[in-house]
Amino acid sequence: xxxxxxxxxxxxxxxxxxxxxxxxxxxxxxxxxxxxxxxxxxxxxxxxxxxxxxxxxxxxxxxxxxxxxxxxxxxxxxxxxxxxxxxxxxxxxxxxxxxxxxxxxxxxxxxxxxxxxxxxxxxxxxxxxxxxxxxxxxxxxxxxxxxxxxxxxxxxxxxxxxxxxxxxxxxxxxxxxxxxxxxxxxxxxxxxxxxxxxxxxxxxxxxxxxxxxxxxxxxxxxx
Numbered sequence: 001x002x003x004x005x006x007x008x009x010x011x012x013x014x015x016x017x018x019x020x021x022x023x024x025x026x027x028x029x030x031x032x033x034x035x036x037x038x039x040x041x042x043x044x045x046x047x048x049x050x051x052x053x054x055x056x057x058x059x060x061x062x063x064x065x066x067x068x069x070x071x072x073x074x075x076x077x078x079x080x081x082x083x084x085x086x087x088x089x090x091x092x093x094x095x096x097x098x099x100x101x102x103x104x105x106x107x108x109x110x111x112x113x114x115x116x117x118x119x120x121x122x123x124x125x126x127x128x129x130x131x132x133x134x135x136x137x138x139x140x141x142x143x144x145x146x147x148x149x150x151x152x153x154x155x156x157x158x159x160x161x162x163x164x165x166x167x168x169x170x171x172x173x174x175x176x177x178x179x180x181x182x183x184x185x186x187x188x189x190x191x192x193x194x195x196x197x198x199x200x201x202x203x204x205x206x207x208x209x210x211x212x213x214x215x216x217x218x219x220x221x222x223x
Contacts (some may be wrong), residue, residue, distance in 0.1 A: 002032045005142045007109035012139035019051035025156045041066040059113040062073040079104040081125045084138030088127030109138030172221045174214045182211040
């Protein structure tokens with residue numbers, strides 16, 4: 001897989017992706033990740049990427065010219081273009097799974113008041129939002145979405161089962177609590193069932209704990 005990120009802040013997008021499993025996935029040839037400065041596709045001496053809103057309004061808007069030029073240069077026949085924007089579909093694990101099957105992803109990172117809507121109309125296959133809040137720009141969301149996708153690629157995680165038994169593997173349940181050694185820490189003990197070696201009882205305990213945790217933290221998932 002190849003991922004191209006179009007942003008005014010390439011270092012912000014790449015920072016989290018050059019560490020840990022994301023770094024190993026790139027070194028292992030599982031994915032190629034590039035972050036491009038949108039200013040590289042401007043044509044004026046000031047490298048201007050934004051302008052005032054037509055019809056008035058607060059703030060500035062990313063101009064269509066550099067975005068069109070960048071996408072048209074990078075896009076291939078099988079490319080899938082995603083815009084990171086507060087107006088997009090809320091990103092979920094199921095979406096990460098769908099995107100992990102793509103061969104080439106191009107992420108457009110919004111900034112200021114967003115992008116000229118002609119970009120959405122002509123270039124974008126999917127608008128994505130991390131949630132019901134607004135960030136300064138789309139570079140961090142692009143990194144978050146990239147991380148969620150790459151860890152689903154074969155070979156990206158040390159154990160292929162790691163992505164199968166976690167929160168949102170079942171879209172209606174969070175992951176059950178987990179414990180490690182020491183067994184007794186400051187009087188706080190690991191539940192005995194996890195030490196029993198009885199796999200069916202452990203599975204039953206995990207299912208019930210996942211339900212209780214979901215009920216406490218995300219009851220909307222249960223409905």
